[in-house]
Amino acid sequence: MRHTEIMINKKIFTVLALLVYVLAAASCKTDKLVPDVTESNKDINGTWTISSATQNGRELINLPNGMTHLADFKITFTDGKYTVENPVPFIVSGNGEYKFNDPKYPFDISFTAEGAPAPVKSTYQSPNIQGSRRIVLTFSPGCETNVYKYTLKRTN
């Protein structure tokens, strides 16, 4: 009786071991996990307003708009060109052209205002906040020790 039990157990063990082997072998099949798509160029066309503005880490957007005029600022990007309305301290003053350092994976953006001798750079991030894309620009319009971070939100 005991002997038969051991035999059955051995059989079960063999079946299980085989099963494990088959599963392990099957799992070795390579699957193509990365789809064949290329990252598209960053499209920022449209009009953007400021949703947050910090100077050296302190938030300025909560101050009365009569002081900062930050809520009135608008920037419109159209295929490599930009226009600014109701200016505030910004990377550039005046309209002109913009360019990413890398159109697919940009980490900085340079602006060349009309008549300006050279482009001015800002670091560029585009996080997704509450389901909508933001643009975060970091720059120093005055003294280089004063660092501003503007978070832009698309209007419409």
Next chain:
Amino acid sequence: MIRRLRSSRKSLLRNLTLGMLILLLSNCEFFINSLEQPTSANAGDVITAKLDMNFQTEQGPYSKRIVVGVLAPRAWKLGQNQNVKITYTSENKGSGTLVPIPASVVAAKAKNGENWATRMKNRFGIGPNYIDDMEWVPFWTPANIETTPFENVHAVFSVQIKVGVDGANTSVKLGYVVCNDDDGIGDDDIKLSPVKYADCLEVKGEGDLIDFCNPSLTSLNPTKALDNDYQTISYNNVLIDTQLKGNHDLYLCATAHTSDGKSINVCAQNETSKLMETDPNQFQITFWPRKLFNVEAGQTITSMDYFITNKAGNIKVGYGNTDAPFTIKFACE
């Protein structure tokens, strides 16, 4: 019987005291036993602050990095160009040199993913100073320090700081915080992140004194700015008896001086020039000089003079409560 009761009360008291002592000793605690720092220096000098510390551990063994943060005026750029060197010596842990914590490192226990510098600023602000143009600069040991259970480590940290790299006359109370990279900085309990502020350090340089140590009638933030920066002026309406004391409706009356030798006066009492009362009798106005004075492209504001006035504009308070205006120079150095 009474004697027995008395003696049992005595032993209860003794046991309680002993228990409390053990409880106290068994808590993990960091102590800044003393802070020594000079109170005067010339701009560009290197000063040395000495922090005498004890690190008590309850359990363990622990393996953690020690974090030291220094609070200083932002214009001193402590995070750059090796303007700070922190070393430590300890009888049983040897010695070493701390390294800056990269800004990308999230502080331990940070709720919103903030880095160490931001966490320190959020928790301790500017300590006993009066102008918010300061920053905490974090450093840590390059490797973990190992401790055994119930160890009481003594260490002396030497913080060498190049002061006043901006060359300006400055008085400031520098701050120092010590913690470990795992417990970080607590919200209320600061047993594991003690902080100490030094006495007022007077740095002799050039130009108007930037006084972080004492309240003044007006103060600027940032302390260094150009006409294309936002500038905040704070006005303290209780510091001394001025004609405006008790008035809660205050305005800025200012004259800008441009690089092409022109003066632009803006002295209307309206929404643009109105100061905001941020705390009782504490006022503030933030403005973009180029917009306030409506300067043309190519024109630069080099300085501005200003008074604080009442709504009617007939009462003006100037520098040190005199008829002379307060002044701002728009320059970075």
